[in-house]
Amino acid sequence: MIALILRELRLALTAGNALLPPIFFLLVAALFPFAVGPDAPLLARTGGGALWMAALLAALLPVERLVEPDRAAGLLDQLAVRGIGDESVAFAKLAGHWLSFGPPLMIAAFPAAALMKLPGDILWRLEIGLAAGTPGLAALTVIVAALTAGLRGTGALAGLLILPLAVPILIFGAAMVEPGGGGGAVKLLGAVSLLLVAIAPFAAGAAMRAGRD
Amino acid sequence: MSERPLLKLDGVALIRGGRLLFEGLDLTLAAGEAVLLTGPNGVGKSSLIRLSAGLLRATSGTVERSGAAALADEGLALDPRQPLAQALGFWARLDGGDAAAGMRAMGLERLAPVPVRMLSTGQRKRAVLARVIATGAPLWLLDEPGNGLDAEGLERLAAAMASHRATGGAILAASHQLLGLDEARRVALA
Numbered sequence: 001m002i003a004l005i006l007r008e009l010r011l012a013l014t015a016g017n018a019l020l021p022p023i024f025f026l027l028v029a030a031l032f033p034f035a036v037g038p039d040a041p042l043l044a045r046t047g048g049g050a051l052w053m054a055a056l057l058a059a060l061l062p063v064e065r066l067v068e069p070d071r072a073a074g075l076l077d078q079l080a081v082r083g084i085g086d087e088s089v090a091f092a093k094l095a096g097h098w099l100s101f102g103p104p105l106m107i108a109a110f111p112a113a114a115l116m117k118l119p120g121d122i123l124w125r126l127e128i129g130l131a132a133g134t135p136g137l138a139a140l141t142v143i144v145a146a147l148t149a150g151l152r153g154t155g156a157l158a159g160l161l162i163l164p165l166a167v168p169i170l171i172f173g174a175a176m177v178e179p180g181g182g183g184g185a186v187k188l189l190g191a192v193s194l195l196l197v198a199i200a201p202f203a204a205g206a207a208m209r210a211g212r213d
Numbered sequence: 214m215s216e217r218p219l220l221k222l223d224g225v226a227l228i229r230g231g232r233l234l235f236e237g238l239d240l241t242l243a244a245g246e247a248v249l250l251t252g253p254n255g256v257g258k259s260s261l262i263r264l265s266a267g268l269l270r271a272t273s274g275t276v277e278r279s280g281a282a283a284l285a286d287e288g289l290a291l292d293p294r295q296p297l298a299q300a301l302g303f304w305a306r307l308d309g310g311d312a313a314a315g316m317r318a319m320g321l322e323r324l325a326p327v328p329v330r331m332l333s334t335g336q337r338k339r340a341v342l343a344r345v346i347a348t349g350a351p352l353w354l355l356d357e358p359g360n361g362l363d364a365e366g367l368e369r370l371a372a373a374m375a376s377h378r379a380t381g382g383a384i385l386a387a388s389h390q391l392l393g394l395d396e397a398r399r400v401a402l403a
Contacts, residue, residue, distance in 0.1 A: 003306055007292075014294060074288015078344075081266045081284045082307060212268055213229075 001088060004079075008096020012062065021058035021101040022108035028054035029112035040117045047116030048126055048177025054112075055105055055130060055173075056166050059137035062101075063158045066093055066145035067208065076208055086205035090142060094200050098138035106130050122177050129176040129189060133169050136193030139200035140165055146204035150211050168192045217279045218243045219352045219383045220265055225274035227260055234260055235402055238274070242383045244351065247374065249394045250387040252402035258387035261402070262286065262356045265385055281308075281350035285341045285358055293330035297321065300329050301344055308348045315347030318373045320365065334361040339369075346373050353377060355386040367392070 012018050032050045033043055070076050079089055106127055113123040144161045148154035172189035218241045226236035234257030242248055250258045263269045264276060266284045291300035298312065305312035316322055319339040324332065332340065338361045345353055353374070359367055371393025374384055386392060 003303070007303065011292065070290075073290050074286060075290040077263075077266075077268055077286070077288055078284065078290045078304070080268055081282055083281075084307075 001092060004084075004089065004092035005095045005099075008093055009099055011065075012096060012100035017062055017065070018100055018104065020061055022104040024058045024061060025051070025054045025105055025108045026112055026115075028057075029115040033115060033117075043117050044119055044122065045179065047113075047118050048122055049174040051109065051112055051116065051126060052129070052133075052170055052173040052177070055134065056137060056163075056170055058105060059101060059134065059141050060159060060162055062097065063141050063145045063148075063162070064154055066097060066142060067149040067204070068145070068154070071149045071208070071211060077212070080212075086208040087201040088205075090146060090204035090208065091201040093145075093204070094135075094139055094142045094197065097142060098135050102130070102134035102138065105134060118177075122179070125176045125186075128186060129173045132186060132190045133173045133193050136169050136189075136196040137166065139193075139196035140169075143196075143200050143203045143207070146207035146211075149208070165196075169196075219278065219280055220282075220385060221275075221277040222265070222271075223275045223277070225264065225271045225276060227257065227264060227269065228272045229257075229260055229269075236273075240385075240400060242352070242385055244381040244383055245378050247378060247384040247386065247394050247397035249392070249397045249399050250385065250402060251389070251399055256402045258402060259286070259356050262354050262385065262387055265352075266354050278352065280352060281348065282352040282354055283345040283348040283350040284354045284356075285345045286356040289329070289337055289341060291329045291337075291340060291344075294328055296326045297329055297332065297340060298325035301340065301347065304344050305347050308350070310347040310349045312343070312347045315343035315345070318346045319343040319369050335363055335366060338362055339366055342370060342373070346377075351382050353382060353384045353386075355384065355388070357388055358386060359388055359390040359392050 029051060036042060076089065109126055109130060113126065140162050144158045148158050169189065169192055172185045172192060175185035176189060220242040222238055222240040225238045227234045240248065250261060252258055260269060264271055266282055301312040301315065316325060319342050321339055321343055324336060342358060358370055362370060374393065378384065386394060
């Protein structure tokens with residue numbers, strides 16, 4: 001299991017994709033003030049929500065390379081022959097995917113918050129929210145990557161499948177970074193995230209198994 | 214025979230894509246035995262291999278396996294960016310096997326530092342077979358193992374299969390070539 005997680009992490013890092021999510025995140029943070037204007041109170045009010053949308057889309061970036069290349073290369077078959085359950089493989093993918101984008105995003109949130117002129121307490125709530133919410137985003141991405149493996153032109157389809165499911169994370173995540181938000185939202189965010197993480201190995205594993213017939 | 218067979222198919226039928234590939238198929242493979250599956254394209258040889266590997270479920274009948282199996286099919290399942298030795302080493306670590314022995318058996322030592330994506334078709338096939346050899350699994354399931362191999366590669370494959378059977382292994386191979394399994398049982402699917 002650890003070998004599988006390490007492999008996922010190595011793939012994410014060596015493919016040159018590891019920098020993509022945080023760079024994308026920072027890009028949004030850099031562009032957003034240009035779009036809405038350098039009005040500090042307005043940025044502080046809306047910036048957190050914009051960063052959450054950026055985080056959601058950043059999680060979605062590697063959706064096409066999470067499962068499909070392994071399926072096409074017969075790697076999922078080879079693991080199954082060895083008696084390694086599809087659920088374990090899916091969990092390893094979830095863990096590897098989260099490790100490759102969750103913590104980098106939390107680091108990128110510091111300069112992003114500076115670009116948005118977010119006050120310190122909102123930055124902390126954003127960080128806590130990202131820590132609680134990104135596992136859920138990773139879980140969603142893995143589920144959808146497994147569901148769409150083997151189909152052609154999955155990018156747009158994957159987006160359509162993920163976005164409605166990601167709405168609860170976005171709502172509670174954004175509620176946390178509203179001025180005066182917090183308490184209740186973080187619990188609901190954690191609950192949604194936990195639920196997705198718990199479902200993901202089984203849903204993605206079942207999808208990978210079904211894709212074999 | 215006292216020990217359990219490594220692979221036992223009992224009255225197996227398989228329907229794929231609405232088409233009956235075979236039914237009432239019985240096959241027993243004990244230690245030291247080899248079976249060569251023959252038959253025209255599309256008759257279900259690969260499906261039977263995947264069925265034996267546990268990747269497909271039989272529509273009816275039972276598939277029993279005792280012990281681990283190693284599968285060689287058209288899937289490379291090696292990370293294209295990694296050097297060959299490392300890519301095979303990943304599987305050897307999972308299996309507790311010996312990647313170097315597999316590479317030696319297929320004559321791949323010189324290619325150890327070469328990234329997998331640079332390998333030719335025949336070299337990739339050798340790498341897939343080297344992984345099978347490295348697993349140490351008693352049952353080998355080989356789907357067209359001779360495809361793309363040159364004469365030397367075929368010889369190495371035959372030698373590896375002979376020594377595997379001599380040490381108590383069993384082989385189920387689907388191929389149009391003889392692969393040096395001349396005296397093996399033939400099962401013709403039609």
